[in-house]
Amino acid sequence: MVQPVQRPFLALFLRLLATGVLATLIMLVKYTSETGVAFAEILFWRQFPTVILILGWLALRGEIGRLRTRRLPVHARRAFLGLTGMCFTFGAPILLPLAESTTLGFTTPIFAVILSALLLREKVGPVRWLAVVLGFTGVIIIAQPGQSHIPPFGAFVGLGAGFMVAxxxxxxxxxxxxxxxxxxxxxxxxxxxxxxLAALPFVISAHTPWQWFLLLSCGLLGCIGQLLLTASLRYGQVATVIVMDYTALVWATLYGWLVWDQLPPAATWLGAPAIIAAGAIIAWREHRLNQRTPPATASAGE
Structure with a gap:
């Protein structure tokens, strides 16, 4: 099987662009929900325009054959997981302030280490386990169980988003x-x-032109963001490109201030560096391990 050419700097750039686009999408999802549009309908209009846009673009170029695949069952499994992940990823900012939901989503590398140890039986050394402990310490600081402004269910959904992305x-x-x-x-x-689509009859309602604009913008940004995100994983290792995701906190803080006049509390500023540091340590360690592993072995083990 031919492996995609690795272009790490291009992968980092694509991931950086994807992070900005998807941070804007998440802001729009939160804002659109607050205008009264049902969550299931927002998800539908996030997904359906992508089908039309890609089909139309490829049809104009006479390249529909690029959609041909021999792995439809794998795509179906990815669609199920992806839809579940979307519910967590877009549900978290609706339940939480943008900065807090974004920070909890940074637990993805932490969950990736746990999954690799439990499911893939990969040997995880003390450096990555210490990073896991550091990351969850940051989560506890932000969530402040029993005395936080963050609702427990919102914190669960935010952590679920990180787990699903892993x-x-x-x-x-x-x-x-x-x-x-x-x-x-x-x-x-x-x-x-x-x-x-099957859920729409139960939740659909009449919309203003502004709400339609918001819904269609979600679809367009979602399509662009997914293309950039997927391309970054095609040209670079997950452990390498994932460090760009931390720039989402800048976007989330900016949007939270401009749109909702909210700035993160002290607990978030204390906990976020711990979570980001944990992810950065894991990414660095994964990069070092990949450098030491022969290509054939690395491909077999991924």
Missing amino acids: LISIQVRDLGRTDESISIVFWFAALSSPFL
């Missing part, structure tokens, strides 16, 4: 070995949209 990133990386980025994004949207 699962999905590994699967997208695997699909990127054989399928183009545009194909991975298309099949995710195409296979998940019917489930969201």
